Amino acid sequence: MEEKLIYNAEIADLGLFIENTLIISDLHIGYEQSLNREGIMVPRFQYKMILERLHEILKRYNVTRVVVNGDLKHEFGRITRQEWMEAKNFIEFLKENFDEVILIKGNHDNFTKFIAEKSDLAVYETYSLGNYIIMHGDKITDDIMAKDNSTIIIGHEHPCIGIRNGERLEKIKCFLKGTYKEKNIIVMPSFNFVTEGSDILHEKPLSPFLKNRSIEEFEVYGVENFEVLYFGKIKDILAVKNKFY
Template sequence: MNPVTEADLLSRFGFYKGAFYVREQSLCVVSDVHIGLAEALYRQGLHFPLHEEETLIERFETILDRFEPAVFVLDGDIFHAFDRVSRETKEAFSRILATLRAECEVVLVTGSHDTMLPSVAGGTVDRYDRGGYTVVHGDREVDDHGTLIIGHDHPAIEIDMARFPCFLYGERVVRGKDLIVMPAFNPLSPGVVVNYARGRDFLSPILHRVDAGSLQPVVEVDGEAVVLPPLAGIRRFA
């Protein structure tokens, strides 16, 4: 199977600030927001300000300005902590929701970290389907789906000793359907390098049966998306 061209991919989708946008559906998705990650780092002994809430809201606002979506999906691991949601995290979450809901419909898909989310937010779902696209977090298998949009694995690619969060695109790699793997939206998450990853190396069971070498990374350079060759080709020239 030939790699998809950059022109073809970017004509259908937008990639910006960790957000994935399906143009024909006016659907925007981010994954792994991990609200409260800065608080967890403080508890581990990191004592300089990280400005997590301000950074997240600024990123959301720039995405809304760029794409003007009808629907915005937060695709799992919205909270960082499994077992508690502090007052600060709840307040940050409320302000983020208010920012998004002022502009569009918001859908909350639960992830592996989100045991507390239903009690805080209500109205959460395990998956979201729209126009042939299926958004799930990726921590569980899923049947009967459209083009899959998942998170969970926080992919990043290493180029010349620098690490870049990346999307991974696979054409017809899951039951004949396309696949998009999302990077972590929270910039405090460094990502997991996937240059040499095999299917079994990923956390998501969905990716265990995918030929990882066929996945094409998409990275952002100076605000514009760049589609790289499949991982198998990158490995040959590394």
């Protein structure tokens, strides 16, 4: 169990489990339609996979509350037909399977409040859960740092780690564990099955909690179908990578 715990929050596949609460982040519902408009032909499979994965988590964990930590939908400036139908249906699914549903605003969620209002839900900037404060991670405000919560949980970054297997580079979604000023921080992978995310070894961070600073002391927890793979610190992974490549 130790390798599944990050600051006492348990890794539950691509989500975090704290007491009776499941936290998921960055679903980007409607992403396939956005790719189709760019000429990238991918089938619309993600919504079905999201539901299947959540059903599996519900079998394994006693969850009564769910927190969606930002970027429920994909498009920035509008709601596509796919987003409206799938996001609305998804919220209804959450309401049917959880006693409490918390939606947090991400940088892709300019219009999510209109979908949420149809289901009598609000969209929040942050949510406090004991010693944890959950926020999307696309911005930092002074009031966040002033709060008493000792651990920040963010999404937004979509972290994954690229592992080379011969000539092939395999990407594995991962959690990151580190610190930001005087607080602990957990960076969650995306609950998105169209892409793996941003490779922490080869791409620059997006979140203001991570960019313009060294994250080599952060620890990496890869996840593959509920199996947790502890890779150690980023600096140690880079040292091995530089030695052999």
